[in-house]
Amino acid sequence: xxxxxxxxxxxxxxxxxxxxxxxxxxxxxxxxxxxxxxxxxxxxxxxxxxxxxxxxxxxxxxxxxxxxxxxxxxxxxxxxxxxxxxx
Numbered sequence: 001x002x003x004x005x006x007x008x009x010x011x012x013x014x015x016x017x018x019x020x021x022x023x024x025x026x027x028x029x030x031x032x033x034x035x036x037x038x039x040x041x042x043x044x045x046x047x048x049x050x051x052x053x054x055x056x057x058x059x060x061x062x063x064x065x066x067x068x069x070x071x072x073x074x075x076x077x078x079x080x081x082x083x084x085x086x087x
Contacts, residue, residue, distance in 0.1 A: 008080075010073045014061050022057075 011019065019039055026034040026042060047054035060066070 010077055012069050018057060
C-alpha cells in the first residue's frame, strides 16, 4: 500500500472561481472529470511552456486589497485548525 502525502491550501473566492473555469475547459478538452490537482498540474506544466498563462491567472485583481484577503485567509485557517483540535 502506498500512502501519498496530501496538504490543504487556501484560495480566495476569485482564484477558486478562475480555477473552476479552467477545470471546466479541461473537462471539455479531455472528455473526463478533472479535479483541482489535475488543473493545477496542467497550469504548472503550461507555465513552463507558456509563462504568460500562469502570470495571467496570478495577476492582482482590480479592487481587491491583498492585505484583507490575507487576513481573511489567516483567520479562516485558524478556525480550521481550531475545528480539527475539537475533533
